[in-house]
Amino acid sequence: MKRDGQCLCGAVRVALAREPQAVNMCHCADCQRRTGAPFGMALWLMEADVTISGETRPFVHLSDKGRELTNRFCPNCGSTICFTAALNPGLIAIPAGLFADPDTPPPLRSVFEERRHPWVAVPEGATRLPRGRDG
Template identity: 50%
Template sequence: MSSRQAQCSCGQLKVTCQGDPVRVSVCHCLACQKRTGSPFGQQARWSAENVTFEGTSTAFVRTGDSGGTITYRFCPSCGSTVYYEIDKMPGLVAVPVGAFADPSFPGPIISVYEARKHAWVAVPETIEHMD
């Protein structure tokens, strides 16, 4: 089984993910834009049983548009978000794709919150699209 490791900018906080992600997505919501400092966030999700954690994290809990909570885990030293959990998706761990620093990482299969997508951002036509 293949594994991938994501880490923060300083390397103190790491996650190792076994196997293929169950979903890779792009999110254009305003919260992801603020969290990433980018016009969108891209994340991959794994079953929690396939993810191991190393290092110390600090948590930030945000309430989403649907009323559910998202617990972001980030490095207390450099501030990089390395993983998060969504209460409405128990048993899954999401990892920002950029934390893998791997240009060969698989592309998204779905693009969400497209109503908030920047006009210049192009996503593949072949994936699922949601407003």
């Protein structure tokens, strides 16, 4: 199934050629700050399966585990368009909110649970990891 999304102002568009390999909800401090919400939710795919059109700007920083992350955002409206992690070469994460689609698949994993706000519900059956994929 092809999915199309866009930033808030519509200057940057994202097209997915296939369904995501993984869907995560992340409660880390970076995702909370990046989204302005209690967690971030992203669809992970191979970079070759994602087409991004329009200008984006990078912001490179280190995660709380000291690993390099690159967020790309729309320079007009500030929406996060994607992010990549040095830990996952060849993969790209697309924020679920860009699709504004209630049919977006639910998260299969909830990561950095140690920072999860206690009132945030995690879908039944999702794998729950206290500190990311490597525990």
